[in-house]
Amino acid sequence: MNEISHPISESTSLATREMIDQIVAVDPELLRCQTCGYIIHEDGTDHCPECGVDIDMRNICKHAIDTNHERFKLLWYTQVAELPVEDLCCTNCAYRLVGLTTNRCPECGEEFDWDNVCDAAISKSCMLFEFQWFADPLKSLAKTYWIGVTSPFRLWRTYPRSDTPRVTPLVILILVQWLVFARGWHAMALAIDPLMNKFIAVLPGLGTPRMRFTYGPRYENNDLITYALWSVGTLLTLQLFVQSKREHRVHWRQVLRVFAHSTLLASLCTALWCVLEAVLDSTLYYLPWPQDSRNNAKIIAFEYYAGLGNCMMGLALASIWVMLWIGYKKYLRIPHGWAIAAVALFVGHLAAQCVNIASSWEY
Numbered sequence: 071m072n073e074i075s076h077p078i079s080e081s082t083s084l085a086t087r088e089m090i091d092q093i094v095a096v097d098p099e100l101l102r103c104q105t106c107g108y109i110i111h112e113d114g115t116d117h118c119p120e121c122g123v124d125i126d127m128r129n130i131c132k133h134a135i136d137t138n139h140e141r142f143k144l145l146w147y148t149q150v151a152e153l154p155v156e157d158l159c160c161t162n163c164a165y166r167l168v169g170l171t172t173n174r175c176p177e178c179g180e181e182f183d184w185d186n187v188c189d190a191a192i193s194k195s196c197m198l199f200e201f202q203w204f205a206d207p208l209k210s211l212a213k214t215y216w217i218g219v220t221s222p223f224r225l226w227r228t229y230p231r232s233d234t235p236r237v238t239p240l241v242i243l244i245l246v247q248w249l250v251f252a253r254g255w256h257a258m259a260l261a262i263d264p265l266m267n268k269f270i271a272v273l274p275g276l277g278t279p280r281m282r283f284t285y286g287p288r289y290e291n292n293d294l295i296t297y298a299l300w301s302v303g304t305l306l307t308l309q310l311f312v313q314s315k316r317e318h319r320v321h322w323r324q325v326l327r328v329f330a331h332s333t334l335l336a337s338l339c340t341a342l343w344c345v346l347e348a349v350l351d352s353t354l355y356y357l358p359w360p361q362d363s364r365n366n367a368k369i370i371a372f373e374y375y376a377g378l379g380n381c382m383m384g385l386a387l388a389s390i391w392v393m394l395w396i397g398y399k400k401y402l403r404i405p406h407g408w409a410i411a412a413v414a415l416f417v418g419h420l421a422a423q424c425v426n427i428a429s430s431w432e433y
């Protein structure tokens with residue numbers, strides 16, 4: 071296999087001709103018409119000579135680089151991930167390395183590794199909590215939550231695969247999620263309580279006695295200890311799959327990174343539960359719920375609230391499983407991650423329950 075001699079050109083975006091030359095140097099059969107597969111090498115061609123379809127040479131190049139990530143690693147960073155070239159600096163003295171053909175910094179003489187340089191550039195331009203927790207904690211936390219909940223696939227494309235994850239911000243991230251889970255209900259109840267009671271006050275009485283809504287927590291502090299135990303048990307179990315980690319050359323810190331991002335959606339579930347309970351309560355006005363014979367008030371049976379709670383905890387658990395699965399597949403590249411995740415969730419649950427039973431045992 072040919073090595074690319076000088077991967078990053080002096081211009082911020084490579085001319086297509088240069089890109090074509092570099093791709094052809096590695097493998098002359100990579101650039102093909104996306105419709106019929108005809109091999110195309112000429113820049114300036116706007117129709118496929120074989121099938122006549124419109125072609126965009128830059129797109130074809132990007133596609134070839136993206137689908138051969140390992141072989142075009144350095145081209146990939148500037149062309150597909152579109153890292154700003156000014157961020158590609160010497161990690162020792164911050165000298166700009168763009169256009170260099172050697173692996174030695176001309177400013178400080180230090181030898182460098184393009185992987186490390188690119189990782190540093192990603193950290194600099196990446197807004198995730200792990201990289202910006204010190205400089206901009208709130209914004210980066212919000213950003214991490216947003217990407218993690220709405221597009222976990224993008225989350226794992228954003229992280230570099232070759233760097234060593236930082237333990238401190240990841241542990242802080244896990245603790246923050248624990249706090250969001252533990253106090254999410256209470257925070258939501260603070261907002262919803264007055265809102266629901268104000269809402270009731272402006273509605274016509276509808277012949278029923280005045281109601282007052284209170285959203286007292288549906289779980290106790292004991293449950294929080296169980297969750298903490300579950301967290302430790304699950305993480306330890308994930309780490310115990312030493313064989314898989316060695317086979318796929320995965321560092322324990324990378325497993326920690328996957329775990330730290332697997333509970334993002336689940337941590338929001340208690341807050342969501344509170345909102346859904348308020349929604350359920352508001353159906354008192356327009357659904358024919360059974361009425362209490364003594365004072366004619368409509369009642370929602372307790373089973374509905376309990377069912378809602380079970381649904382939310384089920385959703386939390388399912389989301390953790392799926393998030394772990396995606397992390398294992400897309401980031402750690404371990405194909406049977408779904409099974410490892412299932413085993414870890416089960417063992418974590420078991421460990422939490424055992425400690426729970428042991429501690430509540432009455433002698």
Ligand SMILES: [Zn+2]
Nearest residue numbers: 103106118121
């Ligand atoms: Zn064609």
Ligand SMILES: [Zn+2]
Nearest residue numbers: 160163175178
């Ligand atoms: Zn340097």
